[in-house]
Amino acid sequence: MTDQAPKQPGDAAVTDEEKVPRRDFLSRAGGVTLACCGLVATAGALRMTVPEVADGPPSRFAVGSVADFKMRTLTWLREHGLFVLRNEQGFGAISSRCTHLGCTVRRGADGFYCPCHGARFDAMGVVVEGPARDDLPWYKMWLEGDGVLWVDTSVQVEGQTVPMHLLRGDASGEQV
Numbered sequence: 001m002t003d004q005a006p007k008q009p010g011d012a013a014v015t016d017e018e019k020v021p022r023r024d025f026l027s028r029a030g031g032v033t034l035a036c037c038g039l040v041a042t043a044g045a046l047r048m049t050v051p052e053v054a055d056g057p058p059s060r061f062a063v064g065s066v067a068d069f070k071m072r073t074l075t076w077l078r079e080h081g082l083f084v085l086r087n088e089q090g091f092g093a094i095s096s097r098c099t100h101l102g103c104t105v106r107r108g109a110d111g112f113y114c115p116c117h118g119a120r121f122d123a124m125g126v127v128v129e130g131p132a133r134d135d136l137p138w139y140k141m142w143l144e145g146d147g148v149l150w151v152d153t154s155v156q157v158e159g160q161t162v163p164m165h166l167l168r169g170d171a172s173g174e175q176v
C-alpha cells in the first residue's frame with residue numbers, strides 16, 4: 001500500500017486518464033446550463049403567446065335598492081368612485097374622481113372640491129376652478145325589475161338626475 005498525497009490540478013503527475021472525468025464534468029455542467037437557458041427561453045416565449053388582459057372592475061354594477069338612498073341625499077360609494085344623488089327629480093350617479101388627476105373629490109358647501117390641487121366643481125359637477133378642465137361626469141343609471149339601481153360608468157349622460165319614471169322597466173339597461 002502506497003502513501004500518496006492527493007493529486008492537485010496542474011500537478012505534472014496527473015495523467016490524461018485522470019483529466020477525462022473533469023472534462024466530462026465540465027461538459028455535463030455546460031450541457032445542464034444550456035438546457036436551463038433553453039427552458040427559460042422557451043417559458044418566456046410561451047408566456048408571450050398568452051395575451052395580457054387586465055381584468056379591471058366592471059363598468060356595470062348594482063349600487064343598491066331605491067330604499068337604500070334617502071330623499072335629498074348624496075351618497076358616496078367609495079368602492080365605485082361615485083356619488084348617488086337622490087332628490088325630488090329622481091336619481092343620478094356622478095363620478096367622485098377629479099378630472100384633473102383622479103383624486104377623490106369631497107363635498108363642499110356649494111358643490112365639490114378636490115383636496116389634491118384645489119379644483120372646485122359646482123353641485124352639478126361643472127368645473128368652477130382649475131386645474132381640472134372637465135366637469136365631473138354623470139353616468140347612465142337604470143332600475144331593474146327587482147328594484148335595484150344599476151350604473152354603467154362606460155356611458156356618460158347629460159341629464160344628471162334621471163326621473164324615477166324614466167328609470168323604470170329597463171332590464172336591458174337601456175334608458176327609456
Ligand code: FES
Nearest residue numbers: 098100101114117
Ligand atoms: S387631482 Fe384634483 S385638482 Fe388635481
